[in-house]
Amino acid sequence: MSNYWERYAVRRISRRRLLYGSGVAGAGLAGLALAGCGDDEEAPGGTQPPAGQTPGASPTAAPTEQPKRGGEVIFHLGGSPRSLDPHFDTFPYNTALTNNVYNGLYRFTPDLAEIVTDLATALPENPDQLTWVVKIHQGVKFHNVDPANGRELTAEDVKYSIERQSTNEPGKFQHAYFFLGKLDGIDTPDKYTVVFRTKRPYAPMMSYLASPWTLIINRETVEKYGDLTQHAVGTGPFIFKEWQKDVHMKAERNPDYWKQGLPYVDRVTWLFATDPDTAATMFIQKQVHAVIVSQPQLDRVRSARKDANYKAVPSQFWRQMRMPPTTKDQPYQPPFSDPRFRQAVVQAVNPEQVLDLVYAGDGVRAFGPILPIYEYWALPEELPEHKFDLANAKKLMQAAGVTSFRGPMIWATNPQADQIGEILKQQLAQIGVEVELQPMELAAYYNQTYSYKYTFSHHVPLNNPDPDENLSSYFGRNSTYYKHYNEEIFDLIDQQSQELDRERRRALVLEAQRKIVLDFPMKFMFTTNLHEFTDPAVKGWFYHTDLYDGRIETLWLDL
Template sequence: MSRGGGSQTRAARPLSRRAVLGAGMLLGGSAAFALACGGKTRTGQVGGTAEGQAGRLAPVTTGVPVPGAGQQPKRGGTFTTVEGPPRSLDPHFDTFPANTIVTNNVYNALLTFNADLTAIETELAEAMPEQPDPVTYIFKLRKGVKFHDVPPANGREMVAADVKYSIERQSTNDPGKYQHAYYFVNRIARIETPDDYTVKFVLNKPYAPFISYIASPWTLVILRELVEQDGDLTKRAVGTGPFIFEEWQKDVQHRLRRNPNYWKKDQFGNQLPYVDRLIIKIITDPNAVQAQFLGGDLDAAGIQFTFVEEVKRRLPKANYRAQPSQFWRQMRTAPYDGEKYPHRKPYNDIRVRQALVQAVNKKEVLDIVFSGDGVVVKGPILPIYPMWELKEDPVKYDPAESKKLLEAAGFPNGFEDEMIFDNSAGEIPNNVAEVLKNQLAKIGVRVTLRGMERTAYYNKTYAYDYNLSHHVPLNQPDPDENLSSYFGRNSTFYKWGNREIWDLIDKQAETIDTTERQKIVHEVQRKICLDYPMSFIYTPNLHFFTQARVKGWFYPNDYYNGRRETVWIDPTA
């Protein structure tokens, strides 16, 4: 890595695309994909169809100025947005944007991705790390960064020991609890803190995703005293970020207030953030979200595709953009690791798994549930990352062969089972479940649907205690996150005990050369698909709106990036 400068008052410096490529951790071609889709990608444009895909995929938008760019920001006011309910406020436990929309505003990270995922920028690190050899990264920290002036931090300075503690806690090898441990577990040999402003990471081997994981919205510097006082970070949050956490009213809202001692400034030298309060309403009903946005009670919201044209018609001055979702749909069979979690019958028979996966008509699911507003996918990595995605789907839709496979496996009349899913987000998950149920019924698999409240569903999912589910996972810029976390030896979100797949996932993570890594990533995806753990179905488009009065910010390409420090309100707009 090249050295970089940057003081506490300067804008964060990005890691260039060239430097990213040199580090062996290509961001996934977001800019290239925007160009490949053709035409301009500006706010307000939905975009066209990605070539070779079934469905309509909105372009990945890069380099687009946010509303109010270049204007002198106005201070004051309240920014009100919306999200679902988090399971906790602990960034090391949770996995949903309902967490990061709070925690990314309370905490900071060493590094962070920019809004369109084309570069990595410094945050608590004053420069990109020095790298004297392939396994050593040395970060110099900004001086004078203070934790919030509330108990138990009381405004004390953030130092290297806080970074070390945070990464070590995140790396706790307790799958199902510490959800992002796979970033670093068995990868970091040691973390050294020679002084209060220096953190030295020594890895066991070269590790291509390291910088990407350091820049993840989940890799935040937390407050040790709060963990020791509360036992975890489930209910409170105290960090160094732009907003101070005040309260979490369950199923109602989160309230945060401006941090008057925040260390970061904008390009004009103004201290961030601009707004006095950040309110995050907790709403899961898409009808209610649409109604509150139309009524002016929400400043920003993701709107369900069925309501988009109505919102555009009634609020023509609102800012709008569609973009591909990182949250997509899978139909999963029973997880296993061959050790703690045995492979349940009949899913330990590859013929049964193949029969189920080949019975899923992906395009039909997308067309029925979303009217084609999205794209079918070919494997574990989405087409928004074209360098890493498979160009052809190794699995073909073939219900006739599925019936033959079930008969060969001893199920000439099919079988019965239960499919669980999170039904907390309106009618879409229920619709997906019904379509899958009907498709499986055509090969004799009779499914009972069990919709569950979100927390109960995820508790069961992360206990790996189910036979069938349909699930919304994430995709992130580095391919390792889309492989290791589901199919690797230290996976968290799913378990798959194929050792050959484990070895290939490890190999791609340790391959720094991007061309060679790409070959391995493609190979391991094909092997995963043809082991038939699940059907990789579709990803929808997301439709984001902000009111005309909202300036300085728009939804980033990474929906996990919950930061709102640059938003300001123009009451005259």
């Protein structure tokens, strides 16, 4: 693991740039570095062959290959977005499109090892711990379509976008926790300078500025249509053309893109298919250029497409079994109000059995809110009170005075998720908890999830490089994706986000996770491996480690 923090200390003196406490080093990831790009430099397009690829097959163009222009690249997506608004949606089906229609200030490199510039000309200047001065490129234009009509992007657009993203409207702006309550103000002293002022030191600031959800939108489009549910006008490499729900999305090359020479392909199409076997067939029959499959489809795809580029990686999406969300005004109701009952439910669930039966063991266990792929921040082992222990679960049910309980369990339906629901039902039945299985279509499920009113669910959340997102967005004071009311946990999460010393921050992160686990809001289960394939014609690009980053401006087709 590279020692980013030694390099940071040197740069702190030589460049007078202060980047506090956000280290994202993890298993398989280099220590986070931050690299500024000049006007003509681009973020890497995945030029290093990843571990685990098919021998002899390179997912990206060799350095000597000359990119070719033209053609249409076609991707498979496992579902349709709920909205085209990057400030609302939470699905990678959204960012597949929006990361190509819009730009952000910064981006992570595909391996999450560095933060590089996008609309920003350089890394922020930090005259003090609370001030972040960002310069943006001059001459960047919105797409030459109504209502933007090719006007220049300015610092006011950055300010408008971040303030809109931070709107405190639960269920509407899903990424508000990035900056809501954290910023003291945003100033625009000139057309190309944005000054962020935080209320207190904020360790994850750069990670959130580089998030694929922190995109700079067009104000006129919001004002014309009221929202961005079905409309997308940005400054990115592709111009949005069409979204036919549950069928496809389409975009075309932006001829006026401000990054000279990019993109290479003329058109992009994303085809939707929710069934994993259908997705595998689409790739096998060469209907799409790229697909991600899980273990049940792996052998079939590898056998039929020996020519394909292939990489296997642990998913940043993982499985958890949740109990009811709680807020100050919506506390646990009996029997959930008794922590012994919640612990009994947790200890009755056997994640290893689920992983073995559904995915043939193709994955790794999770012990808390942060996955083992981020080794530095994750709990090193499972706490005894969280481990599968059917005998103890039965004792806890008896101690709580609960002989039986019946309630519904919801989830987003697909073949593997449906199997998981059946197995969880059988496991919980052994302690007298009868689960009524209620699989739901994807959009309906997420609408229910974000109402924060359900009894049980099994869910696939996201993990990100900075620990704050894995804590704040699910268990924090302004959480978005889940609600668990515990002021002591809130305080710990707030403290770690303000701690600039990396070791002290790590101690707070670990303590917060232990308290979350031992409050028994859910069973932390496992993450599976993703099996990523591209057609050999695809050059200059491979899937990012963060699947929310769908940018393909460097992709070209060798046809």
